[in-house]
Amino acid sequence: MHPLVVRAGPGSASFWTLPLDKQAPPKSATKGWLSLHLNMEATGRDEVDKLKTKFMSAWNNMKYSWVLKTKTYFSRNSPVLLLGKCYHFKCEEENEPAPVRPQWAGENEPVVVSGNVEEFRRDFISRIWLTYREEFPQIEGSALTTDCGWGCTLRTGQMLLAQGLILHFLGRAWTWPDALDVDNSDSESWTSHTVKKLTASLEASLTGERAPQDPAPVKEPPRRGSEDGGGEESCHRKIVSWFADSPLACFGLHQLIEHGKKSGKTAGDWYGPAVVAHILRKAVEEARHPDLQGITIYVAQDCTVYKADVIDKQCSSMGPENTEDKAVIILVPVRLGGERTNMDYLEFVKGILSLEYCVGIIGGKPKQSYYFAGFQDDSLIYMDPHYCQSFVDVSIKDFPLESFHCPSPKKMSFRKMDPSCTVGFYCRNIQDFERASEEITKVLKASSREKYPLFTFVKGHARDYDFTCTPTNEDDLFSEDEKKRLKRFSTEEFVLL
Numbered sequence: 001m002h003p004l005v006v007r008a009g010p011g012s013a014s015f016w017t018l019p020l021d022k023q024a025p026p027k028s029a030t031k032g033w034l035s036l037h038l039n040m041e042a043t044g045r046d047e048v049d050k051l052k053t054k055f056m057s058a059w060n061n062m063k064y065s066w067v068l069k070t071k072t073y074f075s076r077n078s079p080v081l082l083l084g085k086c087y088h089f090k091c092e093e094e095n096e097p098a099p100v101r102p103q104w105a106g107e108n109e110p111v112v113v114s115g116n117v118e119e120f121r122r123d124f125i126s127r128i129w130l131t132y133r134e135e136f137p138q139i140e141g142s143a144l145t146t147d148c149g150w151g152c153t154l155r156t157g158q159m160l161l162a163q164g165l166i167l168h169f170l171g172r173a174w175t176w177p178d179a180l181d182v183d184n185s186d187s188e189s190w191t192s193h194t195v196k197k198l199t200a201s202l203e204a205s206l207t208g209e210r211a212p213q214d215p216a217p218v219k220e221p222p223r224r225g226s227e228d229g230g231g232e233e234s235c236h237r238k239i240v241s242w243f244a245d246s247p248l249a250c251f252g253l254h255q256l257i258e259h260g261k262k263s264g265k266t267a268g269d270w271y272g273p274a275v276v277a278h279i280l281r282k283a284v285e286e287a288r289h290p291d292l293q294g295i296t297i298y299v300a301q302d303c304t305v306y307k308a309d310v311i312d313k314q315c316s317s318m319g320p321e322n323t324e325d326k327a328v329i330i331l332v333p334v335r336l337g338g339e340r341t342n343m344d345y346l347e348f349v350k351g352i353l354s355l356e357y358c359v360g361i362i363g364g365k366p367k368q369s370y371y372f373a374g375f376q377d378d379s380l381i382y383m384d385p386h387y388c389q390s391f392v393d394v395s396i397k398d399f400p401l402e403s404f405h406c407p408s409p410k411k412m413s414f415r416k417m418d419p420s421c422t423v424g425f426y427c428r429n430i431q432d433f434e435r436a437s438e439e440i441t442k443v444l445k446a447s448s449r450e451k452y453p454l455f456t457f458v459k460g461h462a463r464d465y466d467f468t469c470t471p472t473n474e475d476d477l478f479s480e481d482e483k484k485r486l487k488r489f490s491t492e493e494f495v496l497l
Helices: 027-063 090-094 117-126 152-169 187-207 231-241 253-261 273-286 307-315 343-353 430-447 480-490
Strands: 002-007 015-020 080-082 085-087 295-299 304-306 327-335 358-365 368-376 379-383 410-413 420-427 456-458
Touching (some): 080 117, 152 231, 152 273, 152 295, 152 358, 152 368, 152 420, 253 273, 273 358, 307 327, 327 430, 343 358, 343 368, 343 430, 368 410
Parallel strands (some): 304 456
Antiparallel strands (some): 002 015, 080 368, 327 420, 379 410
């Protein structure tokens, strides 16, 4: 008798020993044992992959929950620009505004300056902050319940779109009444919380159970500014809810990943700024909420904004009873150099962030995406999505808003910026778009040392310049032309003139 040893699976200590006659078994028996062996190996691989996914999720959750709090210092001698608004902290001591004329401003263009540090803090904190989340509903087609370690560019894209929606529904002057009440926790409390979270997450991963959730924060009574009749506060909450980590949220992570699948991306992949621009466009086009029918997104083609194509989008019908122009968010994927960012583009970035039409920049360091919203001197001001927070159920009435607002800004030298980025602009109507294109063109000319600007506005349609436009059918959200462009963008390759 010769024994046959069947291994239960990779890494398993379980074996079966079966006695066999010297005579060779029939072919049907051989096929049966082979099938059993292959099925067991496949099952073993699946279990290992699941365990690996759980462990990596737990590790990423903890990696991005461990935040070292550092103070961000601002100079009192230089203006601070935040999405078209200028602040000068030196004025606070002198109790009067000091006019500042940046290099990109025209001779007859005064720059409005506010000198109150608290006003800057309120303005910054009022921007919507989207970060890594954990323990949200499982993403379809995967075992992932967190985007830690891979979803940062989707998050910065969400932040840019959220700022566009804030401008659209609330205006640039709006600030969250409770902005200055957001708790800016110190590093010690965050660290002790993280240690407990680490232990719970690792234990849960090894046992296959869900990590215990933090208790939901107790909703405080309405504070100042909350009794505004519910209009602005309700709109604020509605905008945040559109970015919820739920399969039903129109701009939530789940929906963005679904749109990304059309360009070959899946959950867990890294997304580049250009690909995210097209994903956001599809998400807005596919949104069915009545309030979102008055806004659209245009993505520049090969660093060119075709004005007739933008106006066509703005003129598309919102319904038989509504003949108003649509608002448009213009996204322009650009590259600010070769392997490293070219310092010659610093004035361009400053000029863009100084415009009232700007809704920010999807950029960052290599393999780390940040949402750039302003600057001081040669440092960029940004919001960082690399902080893992717990899932928030926005279907609950008066859900907590604190985790959707960043308590403190961060700064980064322009030299460290990754050259690949996407800039965004908001225009309320066609007339606004015409003015914006003129202002942006001035910035492009003023900041360009070469005769080739980073991108251009041209009259006419893309088809007028021999670009092949393949119509999009209902079964395929991305046309073949778009797929080719997205494939090229996903490698972040650009031709520099």
